[in-house]
Amino acid sequence: xxxxxxxxxxxxxxxxxxxxxxxxxxxxxxxxxxxxxxxxxxxxxxxxxxxxxxxxxxxxxxxxxxxxxxxxxxxxxxxxxxxxxxxxxxxxxxxxxxxxxxxxxxxxxxxxxxxxxxxxxxxxxxxxxxxxxxxxxxxxxxxxxxxxxxxxxxxxxxxxxxxxxxxxxxxxxxxxxxxxxxxxxxxxxxxxxxxxxxxxxxxxxxxxxxxxxxxxxxxxxxxxxxxxxxxxxxxxxxxxxxxxxxxxxxxxxxxxxxxxxxxxxxxxxxxxxxxxxxxxxxxxxxxxxxxxxxxxxxxxxxxxxxxxxxxxxxxxxxxxxxxxxxxxxxxxxxxxxxxxxxxxxxxxxxxxxxxxxxxxxxxxxxxxxxxxxxxxxxxxxxxxxxxxxxxxxxxxxxxxxxxxxxxxxxxxxxxxxxx
Amino acid sequence: xxxxxxxxxxxxxxxxxxxxxxxxxxxxxxxxxxxxxxxxxxxxxxxxxxxxxxxxxxxxxxxxxxxxxxxxxxxxxxxxxxxxxxxxxxxxxxxxxxxxxxxxxxxxxxxxxxxxxxxxxxxxxx
Ligand code: SF4
Numbered sequence: 201x202x203x204x205x206x207x208x209x210x211x212x213x214x215x216x217x218x219x220x221x222x223x224x225x226x227x228x229x230x231x232x233x234x235x236x237x238x239x240x241x242x243x244x245x246x247x248x249x250x251x252x253x254x255x256x257x258x259x260x261x262x263x264x265x266x267x268x269x270x271x272x273x274x275x276x277x278x279x280x281x282x283x284x285x286x287x288x289x290x291x292x293x294x295x296x297x298x299x300x301x302x303x304x305x306x307x308x309x310x311x312x313x314x315x316x317x318x319x320x321x322x323x324x325x326x327x328x329x330x331x332x333x334x335x336x337x338x339x340x341x342x343x344x345x346x347x348x349x350x351x352x353x354x355x356x357x358x359x360x361x362x363x364x365x366x367x368x369x370x371x372x373x374x375x376x377x378x379x380x381x382x383x384x385x386x387x388x389x390x391x392x393x394x395x396x397x398x399x400x401x402x403x404x405x406x407x408x409x410x411x412x413x414x415x416x417x418x419x420x421x422x423x424x425x426x427x428x429x430x431x432x433x434x435x436x437x438x439x440x441x442x443x444x445x446x447x448x449x450x451x452x453x454x455x456x457x458x459x460x461x462x463x464x465x466x467x468x469x470x471x472x473x474x475x476x477x478x479x480x481x482x483x484x485x486x487x488x489x490x491x492x493x494x495x496x497x498x499x500x501x502x503x504x505x506x507x508x509x510x511x512x513x514x515x516x517x518x519x520x521x522x523x524x525x526x527x528x529x530x531x532x533x534x535x536x537x538x539x540x541x542x543x544x545x546x547x548x549x550x551x552x553x554x555x556x557x558x559x560x561x562x563x564x565x566x567x568x569x570x571x572x573x574x575x576x577x578x579x580x581x582x583x584x585x586x587x588x589x590x591x592x593x594x595x596x597x598x599x600x601x602x603x604x605x606x607x608x609x610x611x612x613x614x615x616x617x618x619x
Numbered sequence: 620x621x622x623x624x625x626x627x628x629x630x631x632x633x634x635x636x637x638x639x640x641x642x643x644x645x646x647x648x649x650x651x652x653x654x655x656x657x658x659x660x661x662x663x664x665x666x667x668x669x670x671x672x673x674x675x676x677x678x679x680x681x682x683x684x685x686x687x688x689x690x691x692x693x694x695x696x697x698x699x700x701x702x703x704x705x706x707x708x709x710x711x712x713x714x715x716x717x718x719x720x721x722x723x724x725x726x727x728x729x730x731x732x733x734x735x736x737x738x739x740x741x742x743x744x745x
Contacts, residue, residue, distance in 0.1 A: 243682065252673050252687035252735060258631050266673055268687050268736035272717050352675055355685040380674055380703040399634035403627045404670065408696070507632060590632065 205286065205310065209234045210526040211519070212300055212314040214291045214467065217246020218508050219320035219499025219515040221274040224283040226519025227318070232526050235283045236312070238302060240290045244278070245271035246322060247345070248508065250352045253373055259509035270508060294471055298494055315526035316494045318518055319482070321464040323500035325370075331459055333365075335422030338429070344370040344458040348377065357381060359454025363431055364388045365419050369397040369506065369589075371458025376405035386450055387412045389419060389433055391440055394567065396589055397458075398506070419455065420447055428453050461504045471495065478546035479503035485534045486549045486558050487521035488514070496522040503548050503561065506591055510561065517559070531555065536604065538575075541612035543568060545588065552609065554601035560594045562611060570616045576609040586613065626664055628657040637661045669693035672702045673735065676721065680740050681713030687735040688721055694728050701726045713740040 210232035213220045216239030227235050237244065248256070251267030258264055261273065278285070288305035295301075298317055302310040325343040340359055347358040348370065362383050364371045367390040375385045388406060393416050395402050406413050414433065420442045421432035431450045434442035463481035473482040474491035481502040482490040489496050498518035499511045524531070534551035540562070547562040560575075568586045573579075578600050586592065622641040627634050628651075635657050640648035649661045663669065671693050675685035694702050705726040715738040722732045 249736070252675060252689075254671050254673055254689060255632075266687060266689055266735045269717065272736050352687065353683050353685060355675065355677065377674075380672075380700070381707075382704075398632050399627050399636075400629040400632060403634075404629045408670065408699075 205236070205284070205307070205312065206234060207311075208313045208315075209236045210315045211235045211318060211522050212312060212316075213237045213318040213320055213519070214294075214300075215239060215246065215320035215322060215499075215501070216241070216244035216285055216287070217320065217322050217499065218248055218271065218274065218511045219322065219501065219518075220244070220246070220318070221271070221278050222512040222515035223318040223320055223496075223498055223519030223522065224278050225274070225281060226516040226521075227523035227526070228281045228283065228519075229516075230520045230523025230527065230529075232315075232523040235281075235523075237278070237283060237285045238289050238291050238300075239285065239287050242288055244275050244285050244287065250345075250349045251373075252352050253377070256508050259507065260512050267508075274512070291467065294467055294495070296471065296492060314494075316496065316522040318515075318522045319467060319490070319495065319497040319501050320499050320515060320518075321467065321501045323461040323463050323504050325457070326460045326462060328457060331457075333419050333422060335419075335432075336425055338422065338424040338427050340424070340428035340454045341422060342454075342456060344368070344374045344456045347374055347454075347456050351377060351381060357383065358456070359428075359452070360384065361386060361452040362454045362456060363419075363450055363452040364456045364458060366390060366457055366459035367392075367395045367397050367402070367413060368458035368460060369401050371456060372397045372401040372405040374456055374458070375411050376409060379409040379411065385409070385411050386452055387414055389414045389417045391416070391418045391436060394587075396460075398589055418442055420444060422455065423449075428455055431455060461500065463501045463504065465501075468497070468501070473497075476503075476546070476548075476550060478540060479548060481548075483550045484548065486552050486556065487531060488518040488549065489521065489525070494522075494525055496525075503546060505561075506589065510591065510593060514559070514561070536601065536606065537608045539608060539610045541610040543571075543613040544611050547611055552596075552601060554604065555598060557598055558596040558601075560596065560611075562592050562594070563588055564592070564613055568613060568615060571613050572616055573611065573613045575611050576604075576606070578604060578609065582616065583613075624665065626661055628652060628660050630654075630656040630660050639665060641665070668696040670696050670699055672699055672706070674703050674706050676706055676709040676711060678715065678738055679710060679712050681715070681738040682741050683738065686711060686715055686738050688732050689735055690725065690728075691731045691733055694725075694730050698726060698728055702728065702730075706732065713738050 211227040248267035248271035256270040420434040434447035498515040534553040673689040678686040
């Protein structure tokens, strides 16, 4: 089949999930003409298509939508903006000169030249291999997101009696989802002493269905030769070491893992982008450009978000900046490096420039009550409660960096001193 | 009789911890909510808790075999399982439009169920 595609595009976006869709709209706002989204699935929308629960869009659309509804609004806008979407296609490689190599279900091998590229591939789930759970290797051990796809897209149940390791939001959502489908969810086991998903999900997904959450506990052994038959659960001490003397067994046929997400870095590492070990994604400037000029990153490929609304906001900006670069518009480069200080696990972007409004996303390392967040001597804000599960979003007015002559600003969160 | 009740607002990801002061079965004070939706939630949750139900139904000859659907408003919490069970018996033919009403009244609750996405026919189905 002959490809209807052009050989040159202004902006090529890798990934048609929430990040890629918003980036396309952003690029269009910048005034570029030819925009292409490449997605490996048979349709755009990404993970939203399988997130059938509601809870999306409160910030962006000011109403509560399900994942597919949120995706469809964006897909419609992108289509009416005449962005081309190439589905069933995979970007194999990107050269430093921004030539893309694509393998496509419909058109075979393709090569395209881009003026700028937006990385929007999202993230992956951590698997059993990343935590090395001891035991046999039977069928029935899978990530929560895979089970979500099986149930919600393909209509196939992963099993009947389900245990969940890790209290990430996808695991909690799946506990409810599988309960609604008539499965027996025996419990959620979390290594840490606190739930890693949102409290609202603990309430509406576990408490509502009487599913127990076992904190400071982990799966110490997976039993069953062909199919999962039973798990040994052990409490852990403060060093997170399982205490087998106090373990107990749980019968189940399926173990879902909800143990964290990591940015999808295959293309980023092939491109040798400078990475940030704290976010797991590439480092970016305040216009979301990576260390390779012309390559931008947004959404979960940059850092794992917990709200799609923030993904959309970030990606609209990334797309706009990518569009500007594609048509030869260059803003002054950043001159202030931004660093994570006390109690801060990560921050994005990693540098700032005084000429534009900045949006900074960050996470704290541990739950903190009554604390003050500072950015150098430029910014200060008090918080009643900060938890690692919730990303913090700050906007900094351009004036804030006026006449700042340092090279570095540090973000710190400190407990408010008792007065 | 004075009673205190703790709830977590599920109105948004903030998950505010709410505290209700109840005197003789009547709410006198609600604290802990960051916005006014938290207060409405607290009243609703104390008097008649309800939840949105989202699930999927079978879709014949669609691009995917399942269609995501949801109740247009929250249903009484006690009815959630019955609503889910009733929905699981439904089938629909592709194509489907987003917002299309699948059923006006699910499981006698008087609440309608709508499609959460458009689902075109599968390319190879006639
Ligand atoms: S009270 Fe308002 S801010 Fe707090 S969780 Fe409820 S809806 Fe969100």
